[in-house]
Amino acid sequence: MPVETVFETTIKRVSILDEHGRFDEELGADLIPDADLIKLYSHLVTCRHFDEIAFKLQRSGRMGTYPENRGQEATSLGAAYALRKTDWLVPCYRENAGLFWHGLPMEYVLLHWMGDERGNEIPDGVNVTPLAIPIGTQMLHAAGLAWSHKYRGDDTIACTFFGDGATSEGDFHEAMNFSANLELPVLFFCQNNSWAISVPTRIQCSAPTIAQRGVGYGMECIQVDGNDLFAVVKVVRDAAERARTTNKPTFIEAITYRLGDHTTADDARRYRDQEEVEMWELRDPLIRLRNHLDAKGLWDETRQAALLEQAEAHVVDVVKNAEEIEPLPATDMFAHMYKDMPAGLEEQARAMRTCSLGRLPGETIDQAAT
């Protein structure tokens, strides 16, 4: 036969709790115990409240730019829940729910967006890397982390998060190729939220799925309903097991949507239709899970009211911790790039110390210069 098929593939999508409340018992029955389900839902509600407050902090001039997480929370949370605390989460910037579940204190994220580098000095024992603003860079870090654990011979894995837009970056392809060829225990978790700022996914990727980008690297690829916490837990658990036992990476495309603007510096009304947003509001992962809990008799309005009160009190404390931290002089910006600061930078830091920006409150020029 002169022409034969040498390769064929299919991309599967996993859904367990759909937007209409239908639940797949076969896949979902023993996935998440009820007690954990309540904890996860409570966490989602707290994170949603955190998101609202972070947005307000920016709007009232108390914080810099902030990317709302609203609508996407089930993706990173499902992944973090399915992983071990010793595994690495290597985030982009829209994964608060997963990072907080993994142990990152909430105030770190506020400090980051307040421009305070202490927000990126992740506490020991919390296996989370700092938020990555340069798109795509973190995937290579995840490959490196996974490689180091493979080299040590333990079964720790890395899960890196990124957006649909990030899959057009060279770094993405390098990290994928490297991880597949070296057989590294990495999960590549793409949050396809339909947009890369104002660029829709359909003109960013000509293939019908982003998941199939991984096929070219010989990787296991799967699509999942990213607003379905159960389905995310299922695919990440399976992928993590594969990574731990065979060192094979997996590419996961989670279909989700950001309900807010790209960041507080954006106005999404200028490029996307309100009907599209309204359609996705109906698929909100929090509403879906709440309805499921209601149907199981695990939740009611009294519990909801108590949870909201608790979440509000918690976030008040978080904001207080972030805002009341001892201020650092602006020269702190020089402190985080090099172990030994190059002479040129040291010179600039010294010059800044003697101007008002570089001094601590109440510090004189003489004190600063010493």
Ligand SMILES: Cc1ncc(C[n+]2csc(CCOP(=O)(O)OP(=O)(O)O)c2C)c(N)n1
């Ligand atoms: C290397 C690089 N190029 C451009 C930007 C500007 N930028 C910030 S976010 C973004 C879009 C990212 O879209 P996507 O990967 O889909 O993530 P999302 O924000 O939708 O979660 C761009 C182009 C950047 N931060 N880094």
Ligand SMILES: [Mg+2]
């Ligand atoms: Mg996107």
